[in-house]
Amino acid sequence: MNRPSPSHAALPEPSAKLIDGWHCLHIYYRVDQAALQGLSASDIAEGREALVHLLDPERPGAPARLQTSVVSGHKADLGLMIMDADPLLIDGVCQGVRASKLGSVLQPTYSFVSITEVSEYVPTVEQYGTKLRQTEGLSVEDPAYNAKLNAYAQRLPMMNKQRLFPDFPAWPVTCFYPMNKIRHPSANWYMEPFSSRSAMMSEHATSGIKFAGRVSQLITASTGFDDWEWGVTLWGRNPEYIKEIVYTMRFDTASAKYAEFGPFYISYLKSPVDALEHLQI
Template identity: 85%
Template sequence: MNRPHHPPASLPEPSVKLAQGWHCLHIYYRVDQAALRQLSESDLAEGRESIVHLLDPERPGAPQRLQTSVVSGHKADLSLMIMDTDPLLIDGVRQAIRASKLGCALQPTYSFVSITEVSEYVPTLEQYGDKLRRDEGMSLEDPAYTAKLNAYGQRLPMMNRQRLCPDFPNWPVTCFYPMNKIRHPAANWYMEPFSSRSAMMSEHATSGIKFAGRVSQLITASTGLDDWEWGVTLWGRNPEYIKEIVYTMRFDTASARYAEFGPFYLSYIKPPVDALDHLQI
């Protein structure tokens, strides 16, 4: 007689929801002008109304984060960034666009699936204390050491929450690109010891901090989920800051020696109705 298999009590229940953090989808559409011309005036109006409602981040049942932007250049016309605990709610937006009256005219050209994470290179409180003693020569009895450690301890939960469940800045421009860490015989990131990788990522983070207030960055993880290992989303107060931060950080060893980049998508954030107006839909 076959007995039912029961997993160990310590294992979590099967679920599509993450233990912590959110699922994330970047998806890009191109307007098919020929298909758009085939729509009747009433179908066009109905499709436009449904898309505006669907992409409203404040509507009942909307994903936790939903941002619309128009893409600069020929790679795409419309960009969506969607985040939620439930990946099927995210995919529901994509499916509703496909099924709408405008679905035939909005052709997906690129997508990127990822999840939020707290990087292994973000120091714990204990690791930060070790770094202060090792790199800055501070002692446990030093009041400055205690002050720095306490300040970091107060910031860390907020910083990790922003990494896992991010708020989007109210800035006009965003840029997305996927990336890998290289696995090459002459430069294999995954053959470096953790201490070396951590030091390189600390240098990389120090470069990025200089752009605080001008650029906000979110790294999402995609290893095993998409063709690249990470997705980088940048928001900028101005497009020139996007260019400056990417250029500056390419001189860091973690980037100059070990990084491989995919396509870059620059877009300008607009409410759904303004985005469709801009696309002349």
């Protein structure tokens, strides 16, 4: 009888679910007015009822995170952001939209598939201690060193949990865009040493921290999952903060020299009922 080798015995069971973290889908729909006008009033009412239930983040069996928004501009009308450990549960929402009476009305125009991750540039406690010694000149005997190190050690698990299993802020505006780090002969991110990349990302993070309380940011990884390498989701207390943070962070070296951006989708959060009403469905 064939027995698994010791190395194989330690491997997790095959699964579509992530070992640690969530799958993420951004999907955008456009209202097909001709299809809408071709439906009877009873079909529209039935479709509305089905979608209101399907997109309810509190319903039994809903994905871990489900957010609905109406999109500004011509690229789309309705936006969904869905997260869960099980990608098929996420896809079930899309299939439910398609199979509903309004499935012919809501036509997908763009989607982005990614997963949550803890960035390799997030310092460990040991790396943070090294940074305090090297950049701030603190010694291990300094009370300030120990205070900062202990505070970081307490924050780090919560920060990593938010990256892997994020809560969505109840703020009115959200923005999504994909991005790459470029591979140009004169600016190839992937040819830079880790220490250089880490320093640039530290500068980038420092710029973002200035918007704490005004903008919340989530970076999801899409290498191997979609055409871009990362997805950036922003939530803002006010639309102007979205513009300000994107503009400000573009001056950081990691962005100014090495970043390439895809399409931007700006949208405004609404409940499923309010979103369908706004779309006049």
